[in-house]
Amino acid sequence: MTWYDKDSWLTQAFAPNLSTIAFTLVLVIVLPILLHQFVYKRQTPTTLPTFLLIGPSGAGKTTLLTLTERNTVAQTHTSTAPLTIQALLPEGFIPSSSHYRSPGDPAYERSRRFLLHDTPGHGKLRHFAASQLMKPTNVRGIIFVVDASSVAEEAGLNEAAEYLHDVLLALQKRYTGAKTSRGPKEIPVLIAANKLALFTALPPHLVKIALEKAISEVRKSKAKGLKDSGVGMRGDDDGLEEEREWLGEGGEGSFEFGQMEEVGTSVTVKGGNVLGGDGSDVKSWWEWVAEQL
């Protein structure tokens, strides 16, 4: 039976048979639906732009999160698990991407929406933040919250500086370890100096100077420190020694946040307070968020 025979499959396929018509009809109806499902299922997880809330414990991350969501501050305690919320940029702040859109535009509303991802700040639970930094999915920015009053003291400053050092180093590694020549998408960092309403709080520019100084110290002592146990203990399965990386300009001299521009990370310091006697003042942080959206 060849293809030009009267009852070959090709002839059947073009003949006005009921089965052929039915089959074609089903195909015509079902195929677009399947195609649609296939195409859009893969695209539906369009994640909203995400902002990470990172910082030492007790800085006010979760409180800031509740303020963002509800416009009022809720009572909070030490977090033990991360939390993501969907938030809307408050009225009066225009996302930079829709600067020329009219407020009635549905795309304008859409652009105001973003996700805020809170991470626990306790020393043992920083792996949540670290895993987010390793594989950032649509992270537009990192809000590093510090307690401006605890930065005034040695212990608080050291903790904040060490954490910030690790965060910035992770960002730098992400940039230098990129395979493509273009480099990954920039992730700016906002250092939100919280609790400015407190009497003992340092003003933002002093917070910046103090943190820069402390980070240079951290870098210096890290350079002098002992080697990791990971190198020797892995045995002979891989002899290549992991090369250590130094934050900013090869780890020489004093560190400045400006050095991070080279690796695609701009660092801004802005002050505000979530809680306070006369309400919260987080305008400058919203402005920063609006710039990134």
Place this chain on the structure above:
Amino acid sequence: MLDTFEILTTSGVVLWSRTYVPIGPNIINSLIRDVFIEERIQPQSEDTGQKPTYRKEGYTLKWTTAKDLGLIFVVALISAQAVYQSLVHLTWIDKLLDNVRALFTGLYGEQLKTERTSGVDCEKFGPYFDRQIQELEQASNGPTSGPANIKLTPPSSSGNDSADDGALKPPVSQKTQKSLYGPDTSADSTPVPTPDTSRPTTPAQSHLVTGKSRPGGKLSRRDRKKAAAVNSAPASSGDEATVRRKGKGSAKKNRVWGEFGAEEDDPSMVLDYSQTDIKDDASEAEALEEIKPETWGRKTGKGQFVLKDLDEEMDSIIAEQNAKKESFADSTGIVGSSLGAIGGLFRNVVGGKTLTKEDLAKPLKGMEDHLLKKNVAREAAVRLCESVERDLVGLKTGSFTTIESTIRASMEKALTKILTPTSSLDLLREIQTTNNASRPYVLSIVGVNGVGKSTNLSKIAFFLLQNHHRVLIAAADTFRSGAVEQLRVHVRNLKELSKREGGEVDIFEKGYGKDAANIAADAVAYAQKNNYNVVLIDTAGRRHNDQRLMSSLEKFAKLAKPDKILMVGEALVGSDSVAQARNFNASFGPGRGLDGFVISKCDTVGDMVGTLVSMVHATGIPVVFLGMGQHYADLRGLNVGSVCRLLMS
């Protein structure tokens, strides 16, 4: 007594709270830190039927969790006064926690599962909670009041107790009533405000009484008006009556003096007004009467209804939750179970299986054996497995993951958590900070005999010398022959090695047989005088279960005041590591413990590095250094990731 009840999420947001006496947020924060994060305090197993307790600054906290929803329920009580008192109340606190958990998860479980929000609208939870407390208090008051009174031997304290009880109960009951009836009805029940407070209250009240006492309360309007008139006249005081009489008199006068002018009108108007006032009063009373019976009826009816409804609803929710738990525990029927078994097998491969204790038992046993093979002490292994179990029970496995791989991931997480230090362990920075205060940094090393205290001390000295510090080594081991000579040799070697580097090292020795604590104190004073940066104190090795030897450590800590006390432990030691770490940690007297561990001889055990985990598990104190070889440079910091990999391999 009950001070605060809080419902919070694991992400730290307080969903609902009821405060009787405000307590600082730091109390609950420290509970979360010590129990949930650092796991410093071992929670008692749930089998004993008691909820775990945690004491802090005179408060006793009890808590329970709803793992699947990420909720923590905390009760804070003042426990400062007497032990028996807290015990009496703790009996129903457990029940309260259970009931509230069941209620809250039943009412708001669905809301809590919505993603990307932090809040739950649980404003209306107040009445449920109050009702629970009332119920439990009533239930417990009967049986417990008797024993409580019997227990109290001194009469004065019993009076104190009862007074306390009395002090607490009224606010609670008041609150409950108010919230149960709702704001609208409570507003109704308040007396209607009248312009003159002293006069109209009496008739109004009398009307109220009559209205209430009337059987049907369904009289015609005119009837009621009449009754009101009759009632108000005798009820009004004599003062009123005189006023009315005067008013009548003035009315006559008014007619007579009508032609004189308006000035005469005024008093009559006033008096007239007084009469109208009385009339107003009467009408008001009538109005009161008209409304009152209805509101009373409605109020009592509604109040009862609300009460009953709330109770029933509450009971049904609790029962439902308990039933769910039970049905979760045992599967139903033969067919159901066999189908479930097949489905379970399938799901085990594909994923999406909800894990139960039985599912986890066998793989966890395997995991425990694996850890024991890695030289983890049994106690630590059991604890790790328990924490993994707590983590996983009730969880759904991800798609295409088996139970084993889920357990593996969870165990890795638990190991990382246990090994990660809470604060930074940067020795160099600490030294710098201490030196800025113009005093030397004092570091001392303790440990069991032969674990390598002196060797590791010299390694640390080498590390510090490389960083250009001036180091003084104090030979406070005045017991073992050759100990001082050994250190002297180390110092000589280190001097040779550090000549080019720029560091400086010396030995401080006083020979044998002297008191170690005094030598250490002298060494610190000497270092202060001669501008040394760091003092390293070597101590004699001692068996951790020998009270006589261990007791001298307390004096040592008091006199030398070390900034850091490190304990050296061998990686070779097995289950004894837990006892070693515990005893040494407890030997420095109250308020002082170890600051870190140095694990020596890590190069001799290959991947069996379980001792690290055992020691950290026993005390919650981090590992600072690892000894990895025979040379001065063979000292390493801890890399948590690589240790976890070794343990899980």
